[in-house]
Amino acid sequence: MPNRVHSKEVKEAALRKLAERGVQLEDIALIVYEMQSPYNTGLKLEMCLDSVKAVLEKRELQHAILVGIELDQLAEKKMLSEPLQSIVEADEGLFGCDETLALGSVFGYGSIAVTTFGHLDKHKIGIIKRLDTKAGKGVHTFLDDLVASIAASAASRIAHRLRDDEERSEQAGRASALPEENAG
Numbered sequence: 001m002p003n004r005v006h007s008k009e010v011k012e013a014a015l016r017k018l019a020e021r022g023v024q025l026e027d028i029a030l031i032v033y034e035m036q037s038p039y040n041t042g043l044k045l046e047m048c049l050d051s052v053k054a055v056l057e058k059r060e061l062q063h064a065i066l067v068g069i070e071l072d073q074l075a076e077k078k079m080l081s082e083p084l085q086s087i088v089e090a091d092e093g094l095f096g097c098d099e100t101l102a103l104g105s106v107f108g109y110g111s112i113a114v115t116t117f118g119h120l121d122k123h124k125i126g127i128i129k130r131l132d133t134k135a136g137k138g139v140h141t142f143l144d145d146l147v148a149s150i151a152a153s154a155a156s157r158i159a160h161r162l163r164d165d166e167e168r169s170e171q172a173g174r175a176s177a178l179p180e181e182n183a184g
């Protein structure tokens with residue numbers, strides 16, 4: 001049986017690849033902030049960064065990052081076979097495998113992650129716009145979608161946590177009101 005790769009190694013490789021490709025986790029946190037701040041008045045950038053780090057713990061996302069960035073890098077070195085080389089290099093609009101790979105990794109975070117991903121794919125916010133292969137140099141056909149999937153997952157995670165926190169404090173509020181009611 002071949003050696004199993006330790007999950008720590010996979011996580012470190014995924015983070016290293018993002019850094020190598022010029023993506024800082026803070027850049028992704030900024031997108032998360034823009035997506036979630038209208039719904040969460042107390043939201044801090046730091047909370048968005050924590051959420052980005054938390055979703056990057058997921059193996060599914062790490063694997064998608066490794067596969068997608070590898071294909072971008074091979075395309076930059078012109079090492080893919082034709083016609084895939086031309087399709088990835090040109091960021092062909094109808095290709096769709098870049099979106100599919102990235103989208104597949106957000107499902108764990110529910111429908112808010114899916115709709116946020118769609119929004120980011122269409123509007124290309126923040127660093128996603130800078131990464132757009134057609135606009136800049138280098139091949140980022142997969143990377144822009146991967147960044148969108150990380151941001152979408154982190155945004156959805158915050159939305160769900162906010163509701164959990166609200167419900168917890170409502171419950172705590174009701175519990176602390178109880179003795180008075182009883183006294184009355």
Ligand code: MG
Pocket residue numbers: 091098099140141142143144145
């Ligand atoms: Mg793309």
